[in-house]
Amino acid sequence: MEILHYEDYQILLAIPLLLSVYFYYNCETQRLRHIPTIGFNSPILSYLSAIKFTFMGYKMIQEGYIHYHGQIYKFPTLTRWYVVVNGPTFTEEIRKAPDSTMSFINALDETIRITYTMGHYMIENTYHNSVVQSKLNPRNLGNIFHEINDEIIHAFDLIIPPSTEWRRYPALETIIKILCRPVNRVFVGLPLCRNQEYLDLGVKFTTDVFTRAIILNMFPFFLVPLVGRVMGPSRTIHRAADHIAPLINENLKAQSNGNKDSERKCSSLFLDSLIEKATEEERSPDRLAGRLLTLDLAGMHTTSTTLVHALYYLAFRGNEYLEPIRAEVEEITSREGWSLDSLSKMKKIDSFFREILRVHTMGPLLSRITLKGYTFSDGTWIPKGTMVSASSDSAHYDQSSYPNPREFSGFRYVDKGERERKGNRSYDAVTITEDFMSFGFGKHACPGRFLATVNLKLMLAHLVLNYDMKLEHEEKRPKDLYIGLSILPNTTAAIMLRKRVLE
Numbered sequence: 083m084e085i086l087h088y089e090d091y092q093i094l095l096a097i098p099l100l101l102s103v104y105f106y107y108n109c110e111t112q113r114l115r116h117i118p119t120i121g122f123n124s125p126i127l128s129y130l131s132a133i134k135f136t137f138m139g140y141k142m143i144q145e146g147y148i149h150y151h152g153q154i155y156k157f158p159t160l161t162r163w164y165v166v167v168n169g170p171t172f173t174e175e176i177r178k179a180p181d182s183t184m185s186f187i188n189a190l191d192e193t194i195r196i197t198y199t200m201g202h203y204m205i206e207n208t209y210h211n212s213v214v215q216s217k218l219n220p221r222n223l224g225n226i227f228h229e230i231n232d233e234i235i236h237a238f239d240l241i242i243p244p245s246t247e248w249r250r251y252p253a254l255e256t257i258i259k260i261l262c263r264p265v266n267r268v269f270v271g272l273p274l275c276r277n278q279e280y281l282d283l284g285v286k287f288t289t290d291v292f293t294r295a296i297i298l299n300m301f302p303f304f305l306v307p308l309v310g311r312v313m314g315p316s317r318t319i320h321r322a323a324d325h326i327a328p329l330i331n332e333n334l335k336a337q338s339n340g341n342k343d344s345e346r347k348c349s350s351l352f353l354d355s356l357i358e359k360a361t362e363e364e365r366s367p368d369r370l371a372g373r374l375l376t377l378d379l380a381g382m383h384t385t386s387t388t389l390v391h392a393l394y395y396l397a398f399r400g401n402e403y404l405e406p407i408r409a410e411v412e413e414i415t416s417r418e419g420w421s422l423d424s425l426s427k428m429k430k431i432d433s434f435f436r437e438i439l440r441v442h443t444m445g446p447l448l449s450r451i452t453l454k455g456y457t458f459s460d461g462t463w464i465p466k467g468t469m470v471s472a473s474s475d476s477a478h479y480d481q482s483s484y485p486n487p488r489e490f491s492g493f494r495y496v497d498k499g500e501r502e503r504k505g506n507r508s509y510d511a512v513t514i515t516e517d518f519m520s521f522g523f524g525k526h527a528c529p530g531r532f533l534a535t536v537n538l539k540l541m542l543a544h545l546v547l548n549y550d551m552k553l554e555h556e557e558k559r560p561k562d563l564y565i566g567l568s569i570l571p572n573t574t575a576a577i578m579l580r581k582r583v584l585e
């Protein structure tokens with residue numbers, strides 16, 4: 083009897099796999115066929131549009147904004163359809179829907195496969211969000227303001243030592259090296275926030291999670307659990323746990339002494355709270371390390387890319403932005419010194435960051451997964467299990483909210499006429515409005531945005547006061563990168579820095 087060869091088994095295995103993906107996709111295509119489409123609509127041809135999406139997703143969203151203004155449309159990705167709602171009425175409906183109807187965490191889980199890349203406990207218990215809300219709000223940030231500032235000064239001196247010669251620095255890499263220090267000064271305190279091995283784990287964790295998620299998302303949905311289990315969560319968590327374990331012991335010892343222990347080597351109010359609010363099960367070094375690394379992931383990439391966009395504008399349009407921002411920082415700090423209060427008076431920096439977040443939003447979609455069927459106010463029905471997203475593009479580029487919406491205008495929100503036009507509503511970088519959703523919306527709006535903006539403003543203020551800057555290639559601002567749904571600042575461009583020369 084003839085024996086099957088290895089290649090034959092591969093084909094035998096591949097056929098049912100491809101058929102299952104096809105039937106699943108086809109089934110979803112059928113259920114959503116009443117919704118207009120960007121790209122091809124049929125099950126097989128839509129794969130071509132899905133491939134186009136992988137490379138030009140952002141452009142397809144812009145196309146959707148133009149063709150389906152104020153409407154609902156869908157587009158295909160390699161694994162499923164996305165339904166996108168354009169306009170404030172639909173966005174408000176998603177914002178108001180309870181988690182039991184439209185789930186934030188399920189959408190995130192499907193995108194970065196939290197269960198397998200981090201661990202199922204990160205989905206079952208999200209108590210770290212309430213610790214971020216309670217410890218990193220403006221009132222508590224005011225109490226640790228000087229620690230953050232101290233760490234920023236220390237980090238700049240270390241990573242960009244003052245030099246009278248122009249020196250070349252890869253922008254994103256350098257900013258990440260600096261930013262991880264003040265962020266971890268808040269999360270874990272001194273001296274761990276200066277331990278290079280620990281800091282490197284935070285950066286590595288982000289790469290681990292995204293790489294694993296990309297690999298998992300290549301498999302058909304029914305194989306993801308199997309492959310995910312074989313792969314296991316990032317081992318970086320275990321290595322970080324070795325650093326966190328002694329801090330947990332110190333905290334528990336201090337608690338049992340009624341917090342009279344003065345011998346603690348390392349303390350952070352944030353970590354203390356994360357430990358104290360944890361259930362017995364959540365208090366293990368691995369789980370606490372996993373939560374800290376997850377917060378690093380949530381905060382580092384987003385904050386650092388925003389700052390790099392800012393640097394490219396400062397270095398490229400120096401007279402327009404660098405000089406006025408410098409003058410503002412000098413004027414306010416010479417009069418009032420450094421505090422959260424004086425920082426909040428720097429309206430030009432604040433406006434500059436809000437505009438960067440509006441024009442260079444990292445992702446143009448805020449996604450949820452329906453846990454039940456839902457009917458929008460225009461009668462469009464979407465079934466259970468649909469990935470439904472509000473388009474922040476449709477809010478950020480709306481002509482009625484922003485004159486010349488495609489133009490970057492860094493001081494848009496300090497312009498008196500503009501503020502009056504908007505009825506003097508708060509237009510600070512942290513304030514979420516129906517026409518500004520870079521920090522999300524509703525109950526899942528980013529709880530870390532207060533910490534993010536303090537770091538952004540302090541780092542920028544430090545840069546403009548202490549350094550001169552220019553682009554390595556001065557003729558043009560480095561081009562943004564579009565990958566799938568993400569928009570990123572150029573990741574390889576460099577800036578030139580030298581110690582500021584006072585005229």
Ligand code: HEM
Binds near residue numbers: 211522533
């Ligand atoms: C410029 C920096 C940042 C940007 C642009 C940003 C943006 C976002 C966005 C768009 C969301 C999703 C909201 C939604 O879908 O409605 C989010 C959620 C979140 N962000 Fe941020 N973020 C930033 C910094 C940070 C920082 C520094 C931290 C940590 C301290 C953080 C922690 C979180 C967490 C924990 C969530 C999930 C909230 C939840 O589950 O309800 N983010 N962020």
